[in-house]
Amino acid sequence: MEKSWYPGLMAREERRLKENIKYIDLVLEVLDARLPMTSRNYRLQKLLGSKKRLVILNKADLAEINLTGRWLEILAREKWPVLAFNARKMSGLNRLEKLMVQNKPRNLQYRRSSRLMVVGIPNVGKSTIINRLVRRFAVRTGERAGITRGSQWIRLRDGWEMLDTPGFLPPYIKSNVNAKALAAIGCIDFKVVDEERTAKWLLKKIIARRKFSSLAKYYSLSEEDANKNPAKLLDEIGVSRGCFKKGGRVDRTKAAQLLLRDFRRGELGRLSLEKPEDYEET
Ligand SMILES: Nc1nc2c(ncn2[C@@H]2O[C@H](COP(=O)(O)OP(=O)(O)OP(=O)(O)O)[C@@H](O)[C@H]2O)c(=O)[nH]1
Ligand SMILES: [Mg+2]
Numbered sequence: 600m601e602k603s604w605y606p607g608l609m610a611r612e613e614r615r616l617k618e619n620i621k622y623i624d625l626v627l628e629v630l631d632a633r634l635p636m637t638s639r640n641y642r643l644q645k646l647l648g649s650k651k652r653l654v655i656l657n658k659a660d661l662a663e664i665n666l667t668g669r670w671l672e673i674l675a676r677e678k679w680p681v682l683a684f685n686a687r688k689m690s691g692l693n694r695l696e697k698l699m700v701q702n703k704p705r706n707l708q709y710r711r712s713s714r715l716m717v718v719g720i721p722n723v724g725k726s727t728i729i730n731r732l733v734r735r736f737a738v739r740t741g742e743r744a745g746i747t748r749g750s751q752w753i754r755l756r757d758g759w760e761m762l763d764t765p766g767f768l769p770p771y772i773k774s775n776v777n778a779k780a781l782a783a784i785g786c787i788d789f790k791v792v793d794e795e796r797t798a799k800w801l802l803k804k805i806i807a808r809r810k811f812s813s814l815a816k817y818y819s820l821s822e823e824d825a826n827k828n829p830a831k832l833l834d835e836i837g838v839s840r841g842c843f844k845k846g847g848r849v850d851r852t853k854a855a856q857l858l859l860r861d862f863r864r865g866e867l868g869r870l871s872l873e874k875p876e877d878y879e880e881t
Pocket of ligand 2: 725726727765
């Protein structure tokens, strides 16, 4: 398994991040609430060093509430404040703003604004979070020297400035399971793990986590289908949704794409893809 895809892009983004991070007072580190450990990039951790940050478990609306609660407890033992977030809604912004105020750097030289940057792996919701902050808090935008070309500072209220482009790093893929989980939440390309393998992994997960009934309801499957192997189950979903190839065979790729799309939209109910006990000492 390749550890990093697009090494060129990775190197460029890492360089850009390193350059920008110097100017930043507070980092918003965005993770996916369904996959908090795996959606963290350890190289990013290294790069950030002791930089002050808030950890955001985004897409909490798609994760299981009790598991998110436990992840929050665990992550809160680290140095940084952590919050569950749903960037699709404006409602979580109050709590985020409160944390921003509490973690605003004091004693800045030259009484300049405090600077903020959003970072994370692809598709975790960085741009959505930036848009939310802008819509709620932006005062005006303006260009400033000293930052990578192409990025701009957006002035927010209460003496904050935010970089308009998020810092981004590809996820770190430790194992095959990791890759499938990251593919399921849309953080890696299907060139790395294809849709069918990802979908079959997801179906196994859904059954193992006893979430079959909402899947069955959504695709009008029968209870007995829970005993089928993932490939056969995917076929049933294909049949239920009319995904056929010429000649009448089920088009598994199409069925897989459909399943993954529905999962990402939350149509199959809340599902967290990793639990704290997966990380307990072995
Ligand atoms: N359900 C749900 N969807 C979200 C949330 N935040 C973002 N999304 C959706 O997730 C998808 C990706 O969001 P983006 O904001 O584009 O993510 P990004 O991190 O900027 O992605 P890249 O630019 O590809 O790195 C979009 O379809 C968003 O609407 C959330 O809290 N809940
Ligand atoms: Mg984006």
